[in-house]
Amino acid sequence: MTNFVLVAGAWLGAWAWDEVAAELRSEGHDAHPLTLSGLAEKQGVPAGQQTHVQDIVGEVERLDLRDVVLVGHSYAGVPVGQAAERLGDRLTHVVFVDAMVPVDGESSLSGWPSDEVREAIAASGFWPPMGADDYAGQGLTDEQIARIVNGSTPHPGATAIEPAVLTGDLVELAGTYVKCLLDSDEPWGAAADLLKSDRWDLVNLNTGHWPMFSQPKELARILHEAVTGP
Template sequence: MTNFVLVAGAWLGGWAWDETAGALREAGHAAHPLTLSGLAERRGEPAGQQTHVQDIVDEVERLDLRDVVLVGHSYSGVPVGQAAGRIGERLARVVFVDAMVPVDGESALSGWPSDEVREAIAESGFWPPLTAPEFAGQGLTDEQIARIVDGSTPHPGATATEPAVLTSPLSELPGTYVKCLLDGDEPWGAAAELLKSDRWELVNLDTGHWPMFSRPAELARILHESVSGP
């Protein structure tokens, strides 16, 4: 039985995976949605980037999981990518869902225009959640947008600005990158570099950046096929 550890992106908690996790369980897998420190029901807990990496490692070890697929969405690709190198033989695969890819020594905000985000973090200590209009064009219904906005919490700023620490190259691990096409036609930057590895595959999904809301069943199918084949 495959154990999927599901980690949502900035501002979100494990609740974001409810529908996708349910579909994975119906397919015979175990699904473990994880809320990182400082978010959702863990709001108020202090967190830096390595706190989030340790959250993931601790969950795998606490549950004594084997045959683990670590799934990182958006920001959470950064801690998931680091955690993947730290759980050893427990790891079966890494899956990035339209995710940031960690680069050793660089932060989650490196490589893309982020001055406004950095200024907000410097002022308040948090990365502010998006507002409803900022979700336009991402394949989401008004109801889905409201659900995301209502469930979002300010994201601990240090997790986005502190540098990643990779213990081994991600390119040496088995992986899948899921590119959500409404958020750009193809992976770029560190994601494009990673996909040059013959151990990584690219899967396109015709939806926006939050597929666990817009296309949860299809995302679950992709996750299932990443370990089981079509």
């Protein structure tokens, strides 16, 4: 049995994976959606970048999971990538879903225009959630947008500005990068570098940046096929 550990991006919790997790379980897998510290039902828990890495590693060890596929969406790619290299032979595969890819010594905000986000974090300690208008053009229905907005919580700012810590090279792991085409046409930066390795596959998905809401069945199929083949 494959154990999928599902980690959503900024502002979201385990609840974001409800439909994907149900699809994976219907295929005979086990799904473990995870809420990171400081978010959703864990609001108020202090969190830095390494807190989120330990959230993931700790959950795998607590449940004594084997044959693990770590799935990181958006921001969560940064702690998921760090956790992946710490799981040893428990890990089978890594999937980045339109995700940031960690680079040793760099933060989640490195490499893209983020002055406004950094100013908000400096002022309040949090990365504020987006409003409904910000989700336009991402393949989401009004109901899906409302669900995301109503469920979002402020994201602990330290997790976004503290540096990643990697001791190895992620290209040595087996992985899949899911690129959501309504967000941008192709992976860039560290994600593009990963895909130069023959151990990493690229899968394009014709939807926006939040496919667990807009195309949960298709995303679940991609996750299933990442470990079973098409």
